[in-house]
Amino acid sequence: MNFYHLGVISALIAFAGSSGLYLHSFSKSSTQEKIHRAAYAMFMLAAFLMAFNTANAFFYNMKHLTSSFVLITATAWITILAQVFFNLRIVGSIVAPLSTLIMLIQFFFVAPHGEPSVESTGILMSVHIIVSVLGEAFAIIAFVIAVFYLVQQRALKKKQLNRLQHTQVSISKLNDALILTIWLGFIFLTCGLIMGAIYSQFYFTGDRMTLLGKVLWAFLVWLWYLVTLLSRNFFNLSAKRLAWMTILGFVLLAIGLFGINNWSHVIG
Numbered sequence: 296m297n298f299y300h301l302g303v304i305s306a307l308i309a310f311a312g313s314s315g316l317y318l319h320s321f322s323k324s325s326t327q328e329k330i331h332r333a334a335y336a337m338f339m340l341a342a343f344l345m346a347f348n349t350a351n352a353f354f355y356n357m358k359h360l361t362s363s364f365v366l367i368t369a370t371a372w373i374t375i376l377a378q379v380f381f382n383l384r385i386v387g388s389i390v391a392p393l394s395t396l397i398m399l400i401q402f403f404f405v406a407p408h409g410e411p412s413v414e415s416t417g418i419l420m421s422v423h424i425i426v427s428v429l430g431e432a433f434a435i436i437a438f439v440i441a442v443f444y445l446v447q448q449r450a451l452k453k454k455q456l457n458r459l460q461h462t463q464v465s466i467s468k469l470n471d472a473l474i475l476t477i478w479l480g481f482i483f484l485t486c487g488l489i490m491g492a493i494y495s496q497f498y499f500t501g502d503r504m505t506l507l508g509k510v511l512w513a514f515l516v517w518l519w520y521l522v523t524l525l526s527r528n529f530f531n532l533s534a535k536r537l538a539w540m541t542i543l544g545f546v547l548l549a550i551g552l553f554g555i556n557n558w559s560h561v562i563g
Contacts, residue, residue, distance in 0.1 A: 309341035317388035402492035427487030433480035438545035
């Protein structure tokens with residue numbers, strides 16, 4: 296793995312980090328402006344890294360990567376100009392996760408940047424499994440909290456206070472816990488995708504099509520939680536709808552965990 300490879304990986308991580316910070320920068324808090332500046336700084340770092348990577352792609356004649364790298368680089372710098380001249384913060388919050396998604400697709404499905412490395416990948420794969428499982432665990436907890444939230448909200452609406460006597464957590468705390476678990480699940484799922492993408496691009500030696508179903512479903516779950524957070528922070532999604540979206544996200548995750556793996560054995 297050379298400096299160019301490290302530059303590509305760093306750009307992917309910078310775009311992903313910027314995405315999370317941008318999502319959080321629209322929440323109402325005393326640190327909102329600081330979070331936005333950090334998101335913008337990380338986005339600029341990603342843009343510089345992508346410019347470097349694009350130049351290297353031309354230098355090494357990597358035709359299968361050049362067009363996508365030019366697209367990401369151009370979009371990133373146009374976004375920066377929109378921020379500088381028009382203060383359009385919301386553009387970066389959309390472009391950052393979109394750039395992350397394009398790079399993840401490149402890592403999973405496009406030919407590697409070089410010959411797969413024969414170096415030991417035990418640590419990388421172990422960490423990938425751990426963070427992915429943690430992301431799934433937080434998604435499960437978010438699902439449980441969402442169910443409790445909906446039950447408690449319905450009881451309050453119908454003034455069935457006797458059903459709430461055994462509940463020691465207020466509905467506002469359930470809402471806060473739900474948002475926190477969604478965030479943590481999204482962060483760990485993102486880290487798991489990034490590490491899986493790095494393994495696929497630089498170390499995987501098998502047939503990429505064997506990973507197609509699992510990877511596509513992982514993208515679908517990640518995108519759903521991204522849409523959930525975007526809806527919560529940008530469009531002020533109600534807590535009730537947030538809970539229902541969380542439940543649906545868990546259903547998608549469950550299908551990926553129990554359905555895709557079993558189908559792959561049947562089909563393959």
